Amino acid sequence: MYTLGNNIRMHLFGKSHDAHVGCILDNIPRGMRISADEIRNEMSLRKPKDGIGTPRTEDDHVEILSGLKDGAADGSPIRMIIANKNVDSSKYKEIVNIPRPGHADLPAMVKWKDHDIKGGGQFSGRLTAPIVAAGSIAKQMLSPMNIKVAAFTRSVGSVSDEMERDMEDALASRDHATRACSPELDDRIRGEIISASKDGDSVGGVVECIVTGLPTGFGGIWFDSLDAVISKAVFGIPAVKGIEFGGGFALAKMRGSESNDQYFIDNDSVKAMSNNMGGIVGGMSNGMPLVFRVAFKPTPSISKEQRSVDLSxxxxxxxxxxxxxxxxxVPRAVSVVEAVTALVLADVSVSEAI
Ligand SMILES: Cc1cc2nc3c(=O)[nH]c(=O)nc-3n(C[C@H](O)[C@H](O)[C@H](O)COP(=O)(O)O)c2cc1C
Structure with missing residues (x-):
């Protein structure tokens, strides 16, 4: 199993074409109420949307096998499975010995002689379904602490959202299939995806995530710093190739006088005048919204011809x-970024005892 977290732990298992994928979520506080409706809502956001996602349609019903009694956590591990019903392995027969450029095939085939590439095996985006289910429970755990997590599509291919965005915008993206913040951007991003798809190609993009409600000082230091633990979890998501917090790489070109977020007093509390640090200094929250962006590469599996090798x-x-x-x-990864972020924050909140 693949494990995330120290206190709130998620153990992920399954393959794309197994009977099911799933996870075990450990240490959810006994007695915490868990809303099945909220899990369903989150699952529907990860589903592929017409024309811009895979035609593989799954009902993504989350079956909770144990860990719940009368709608509340009973203190034992929560075991969840999601059936893989719409499986088609036929298209993989021709390429069992030919690694797809950009996919995990080459290292996996060399490492494990019996590696099964069907549907991407254990590397498949399909495993993000249980992550989103677990992330929903983590969000429900954060909610009474007033900690909100929401993400949106910042860019896809050449289409980029240039506006400054906040939590309200990120939540509004839930109304758009591409997870863009406005109907106009939703149209343009859809066009970009369809155009790549018509060429037998794919496109990548950037997901931006915003977290509000973190108290100042929330987080660890050094290897447990908030940016370190979030980055580790985010890089566990397939197809992630970069992450930046706040001003990120642009900060490298600034002077300190430009990049520093200067402080002021607002109603007896200390606030920052800007958010170049993305809400984190010294590994801890500075009370500003936590803001980070995640770069997703274009989908590796494309019908356009590319060079490879026959390993046989x-x-x-x-x-x-x-x-x-x-x-x-990108559009489906938005809810996955939210989910791993919520899982990390729920995990850290246990040691913060807030
Ligand atoms: C939600 C989601 C859906 C994905 N769908 C596909 C897909 O349809 N085809 C594909 O080749 N890769 C897909 N991927 C990406 C691959 O799983 C990933 O590129 C591959 O495992 C190699 O890992 P790496 O990109 O992290 O190096 C998807 C990833 C995510 C997060």
């Missing part, structure tokens, strides 16, 4: 990946 004959060849794939990962 050790000859060069070309590959055109058939089957059902997301032409862009």
């Amino acid at each position: 004959s050790m000859k060069e060849t070309v590959i055109s990946v058939k089957g059902r794939h997301d032409p862009c990962i």
Whole structure:
């Protein structure tokens, strides 16, 4: 199993074409009420949307096998499974020995001679379904602490949202299939994805995540710093290639006088005049919203021909990946970024005892 967290721990398991994928969520406080409706809502946001996601449709019903009594956590591990019903392995027969460029196939095939690439195996985005279910429970745990987590699509391909965005905007993105903040951007991003898909290609993009309600001082230091633990979890999401907090890489070009978030007093509390640090200094929250952006690469499986090798004959060849794939990962990854962030914050909140 693949494990995230120290106190609130999520253990993930399954493969794309197994009977099911799932997770075990450990140490959710005994007696905490868990809303099945909220889990369902989060699951529907991760589902592929018409024309811009994989044609593989799953009902994504989350079956809770144990850990709940009368709608509340009973203190034992919460075991959840989600059935893989719409499985089609036929398109993988031709490429069992030909690693897809950009996918996990090459290292996995070399490392494990019996590696099964069907549906991406254990590397599949399908495993993000139980992450989103667990993330929903983590969000429900954070809610009484007034900690909110929401993300949105900042860019896809050449289409970029240039506006400054806040929690309200991020929540509004839930009304749009691409998870863009406005209907106009939703249209343009949809166009960008469809255009790549028509070319037998794919596009990447950036997800931005905002967290409000973290008290000043929330988080650890050094290797437990908030940015370190969030980054570790975010890099566990397939297809993530970069993360930046606040001003991120742009800060490297500034002077300290520009990048420092200067302080002022607002109704007896200390506030910062800007948020270049993305809400984190010294590994802890400075009371400003936590803001970070995650770069997703274009989906590796594309039908456009690309060069690869046949590992059985050790000859060069070309590959055109058939089957059902997301032409862009970003719209579905938004809820996954939210989920891992909520899991990390719920985990840290236990040691913070807030
Ligand atoms: C929500 C989600 C959906 C994904 N869908 C696909 C897909 O349809 N086809 C594909 O080739 N990769 C897809 N991926 C990406 C691969 O799983 C990933 O690129 C691959 O495992 C290699 O890992 P890496 O990109 O982290 O190196 C998806 C990832 C996520 C998070």
